[in-house]
Amino acid sequence: MKIGWIGLGNMGVPMASNLLQAGYELYVWNRTPERTVALLEKGAKNTDSLAHLVEICDVLFTMVSDDAAVKEIYTGSQGILSAASVQGKLAVDMSTISPETSRLIAEQSKRVGLRFLDAPVSGSVGPAKEATLVIMAGGEQQDFEEAKPLLDKLGKIALHLGPNGAGTSAKLAINLLLGITVQGVSETILFARSLGIGTEQMLQIISESAVGTPLIRGKAPSILADDYPAAFALKHMTKDLRLAREAGVATPLAESAEASYRHALENGMGDLDLMAILRYLSNQK
Numbered sequence: 352m353k354i355g356w357i358g359l360g361n362m363g364v365p366m367a368s369n370l371l372q373a374g375y376e377l378y379v380w381n382r383t384p385e386r387t388v389a390l391l392e393k394g395a396k397n398t399d400s401l402a403h404l405v406e407i408c409d410v411l412f413t414m415v416s417d418d419a420a421v422k423e424i425y426t427g428s429q430g431i432l433s434a435a436s437v438q439g440k441l442a443v444d445m446s447t448i449s450p451e452t453s454r455l456i457a458e459q460s461k462r463v464g465l466r467f468l469d470a471p472v473s474g475s476v477g478p479a480k481e482a483t484l485v486i487m488a489g490g491e492q493q494d495f496e497e498a499k500p501l502l503d504k505l506g507k508i509a510l511h512l513g514p515n516g517a518g519t520s521a522k523l524a525i526n527l528l529l530g531i532t533v534q535g536v537s538e539t540i541l542f543a544r545s546l547g548i549g550t551e552q553m554l555q556i557i558s559e560s561a562v563g564t565p566l567i568r569g570k571a572p573s574i575l576a577d578d579y580p581a582a583f584a585l586k587h588m589t590k591d592l593r594l595a596r597e598a599g600v601a602t603p604l605a606e607s608a609e610a611s612y613r614h615a616l617e618n619g620m621g622d623l624d625l626m627a628i629l630r631y632l633s634n635q636k
Contacts, residue, residue: 353378354501355408357401357424357431358415358446359386361581362472365479366414366445366505371395373504380404405434410501411442417590418452425456431465438464443498445486447471447526447587449594450516453489457515466494469515471522472506473529475582477569483507487525489517523598526591529566530608530625533588536567537629540574551575570626579627586621588612 352375356367359381367390371377377395379387380403387397398404401424405411411431413424421444425431431442442465444456453469460467468490478484484506488495495511502509512521536557543553554571557563573579592609615621615631623630 352376352410353408355380355398355404355411356390356395357381357404357411357413358420359383359390360414360416361476362479363414364389365476366484367395367412368393368480369482369504370501375501375504378404378407401429401431402434402436405431405440406436409440410498411440412445412501413442414445416446416587418448421446421448421452421456426459432459432463439466441466441468441494441497443468443470443501445470445472447522447591447594448519450519450523450598453519454516457490466491467515468494468498469518470498470502470509471518473522473525474506477582478506485525486510487512487518487521489513489515489519520598523591523595523600526588527595527600527605527608530588530592530612531604532564532566533570533625534608534611534628534632536570537626537632540629541633570624573624573626574629577630579624579630581622581624583625584621585612585623585625585627586616588625589616589621 354370354375355378357380367377371393378398379390379395380398380401381387391397415421415424431437457467468488470486470488472484472486474484482505486502486506486509488509488511492511499509512518540550540553558568589612592612596609611628615628618631620627620631
């Protein structure tokens with residue numbers, strides 16, 4: 352089986368690397384060619400166009416930034432769906448996009464004989480490197496079963512949730528919880544500080560309590576150092592909360608979180624980790 356990988360950002364590189372390490376023959380293409388270097392050095396093979404990638408490969412993975420990028424990759428004038436040899440291939444889109452876009456791509460893929468799964472992931476760069484992502488898939492059951500051996504090399508669990516759009520719907524739901532959780536921890540820390548409780552002590556209390564999670568423990572060093580290199584950039588969290596709103600969520604916590612992250616983005620924090628919402632909220636006092 353020959354695997355094609357499109358999209359070599361912070362998540363795409365470690366995920367594609369795991370397929371290489373599992374022994375699969377991997378071909379890559381990226382809109383920014385220099386990003387292919389790390390994988391080429393590990394044994395991946397380069398392609399000079401999407402059409403070439405589609406021609407060579409049996410299964411195509413896409414992992415790009417947003418709806419516009421996915422549409423360009425699939426439906427652009429030089430996109431996957433325009434390739435002459437697309438019929439019968441399987442495409443797995445692991446980007447975080449709207450359920451509406453996933454269903455649109457699936458419908459257009461069906462017209463040219465391409466089988467399509469939406470299969471976004473929960474987890475950031477660390478889990479991508481460790482192949483411990485949670486993968487949520489929408490599409491035909493038989494297509495999911497065909498892809499599952501590959502998905503099992505990328506995550507600790509891969510779930511088939513229903514037709515196209517189900518995977519992206521689940522991703523927006525779990526990222527809603529992520530955004531609310533990180534904001535909640537931030538507000539808790541700021542409240543504790545206002546009452547004279549040290550941040551390190553409060554983090555220890557949270558971690559040892561019923562609400563302690565690997566997420567909070569993993570963010571503790573950044574919180575204590577007030578330094579937020581992006582594992583999951585705040586701009587992407589803002590985009591996902593916007594997509595959740597557009598998909599219909601209108602609950603109080605969702606609205607509060609979306610507003611907070613949007614304002615933090617507008618204040619120049621988009622390239623920092625989403626935990627930088629703590630810095631933004633701290634500055635609002």
